[in-house]
Amino acid sequence: MNRKIKSRIEVTIIYVIIAFVAVIIFYPLVWTVGMSFNQSTSLYSSSIIPQNFSLDHYKWLFSESSDYLLWYKNSLIVSVANAVGSVILTSLVAYAFSRYNFVGKKNGLYIFLLLQMFPVMMAMVALYIFLNMLGLLDTLTGLILIYLGGQIPFNAWLVKGYLDTIPRELDQAARIDGAGHLRVFWSIILPLAKPILAVVALFNFMAPMFDFLLPSIVLSSKENYTLAVGLFNFINDQFSNNFTRFAAGSVLIALPIATVYLFLQRFLISGLAAGGTKG
Incomplete structure (x- = not known):
């Protein structure tokens, strides 16, 4: 394995790790923001993308x-x-x-x-x-x-x-x-x-x-x-x-x-x- 291919593999692994960590960090945040615009009050009936967008809360x-x-x-x-x-x-x-x-x-x-x-x-x-x-x-x-x-x-x-x-x-x-x-x-x-x-x-x-x-x-x-x-x-x-x-x-x-x-x-x-x- 030459140095160029090895370097690309290392960079790819780094990006995969960064992407995985980003999902772990941002997924709850996106859920919280999406839930705040749901009309319902229940956790289970809410969705990450509001079906009925509302500013009531x-x-x-x-x-x-x-x-x-x-x-x-x-x-x-x-x-x-x-x-x-x-x-x-x-x-x-x-x-x-x-x-x-x-x-x-x-x-x-x-x-x-x-x-x-x-x-x-x-x-x-x-x-x-x-x-x-x-x-x-x-x-x-x-x-x-x-x-x-x-x-x-x-x-x-x-x-x-x-x-x-x-x-x-x-x-x-x-x-x-x-x-x-x-x-x-x-x-x-x-x-x-x-x-x-x-x-x-x-x-x-x-x-x-x-x-x-x-x-x-x-x-x-x-x-x-x-x-x-x-x-x-x-x-x-x-x-x-x-x-x-x-x-x-x-x-x-x-x-x-x-x-x-x-x-x-x-x-x-x-x-x-x-x-x-x-x-």
């Missing part, structure tokens, strides 16, 4: 009888607060571990690495009691605090790896010119760290939009539900198993995520590629 989501807009607002509040708070906390923590030497630095990094091995749900009982003691149970504030605390170990490692690639000579030159710690952080480090901070912002914006388990434990009032918990009620109630409304609501979740992605896309590729270069 989307109209109902925006009607006064639906709480969808309230849940959407709650999810956006949590996602935006988590994204902004994560960028602030992570950048400060990662800057300290990247640029300064202090007692416990090495052990602190090991603790961060160890904490990444355990999901936040393992501490859910303790967090539930803690929020109850603070009076933050069944509040969006309590949910945001859990998200912010849970993201620090992974994001700190990610951002620290990126900051280690920024030459320290820039810091030293700024300090010679009279810049303090905050000035170096604000004027030198942050502008150069935009790619990795964009990655952190996107990941932490997406997480609350899709998360169901944590909000379902922390939140109990219908007016405080996030989208994942609220949409679950569409298919959980035995008297209103409305999968098509669930599909319509799920499709609209992609809009804010796509908007944030398009806004940050110029930073994302370089940030993802550089975040794990050093640790």
